[in-house]
Amino acid sequence: MIQTITKENFAAEVENAGRPVLVELWAPWCVYCRRLTPVLERLSDKLGDGLPIGKINIDDEPELGQKLDASTIPTLYLYQNGQHGEKLVAPSSQAQLEEWINGQMA
Template sequence: MAVALTKETFNESVQNGVALVDFWAPWCGPCKMQLPIVEELSTELEGKATIAKINVDEQPELASQFGVMSIPTLILFKDGQPVDKMVGVQSKDALKNKIQGQL
């Protein structure tokens, strides 16, 4: 299951290895389409990469920090640094390929 992050847990969760973070909100239609894909990846890549989500309504500081203007936005981190940013619904294969390219 994807980990729900807050500003308190964010740095610890992305500082080591590869992490995919989904910036979303419960009222966002495209986010509802993206969420099952993110959850599937979290199961498939367990132990290899961190798959996380951030509710932008509850964590506006994090959304602002990473320049998230529209959702869903998915940001791929490697050892705490953003290496890729995708806006809009992404296919499972596209996300998996990007994650595996950083492992």
Template sequence: MATVKVSDSSFKTDVIDSSKPVLVDFWAEWCGPCKQIGPALEQISDELGDKITIAKVNIDDDPETPAKFHVRGIPTLMIFKDGQVVATKVGAMTKTKLQEWVEEHA
């Protein structure tokens, strides 16, 4: 189960209306820390794909959604459950920390 690319236009369907929790990674091509956590997010998606969807929003391509959720720095990770933000983390972290955070909130 790979990560899902989400745009401003698909955000409501892919994230808000999702029947399972969604971790949204707000990122950009030029962001070093964003690229660092990319592989960890892919692995978590493979391991926990039945429990949570991992979605990525490129803030340069789709600026409306990050603005709506007051994303100030990247990477910003938000976990949505039943259309609501239940947890937010800003900055890169190890795969272990990332996985613990996901399992705590998923």
């Protein structure tokens, strides 16, 4: 399931989720972000509730964009236990994204 993350629900849906959450920082004008959307949808279908995916529109949520260092988009973070590891910027393929997720969860 892909959901919209805002500053109002960030703590509940990401930091206090009680399970890993994949977060993408994006913007509607970002061509690469739009190309990544079907990859995230396929990943969501594949992983189901095992790994929720949240999208933060940095135009609508500039404070979260700044807090999470979204100087280049798309930027992805995997949150576990309220913390995120290394960011992934503009993955080149679904395989690269899945490999990065698996490495973060190991």
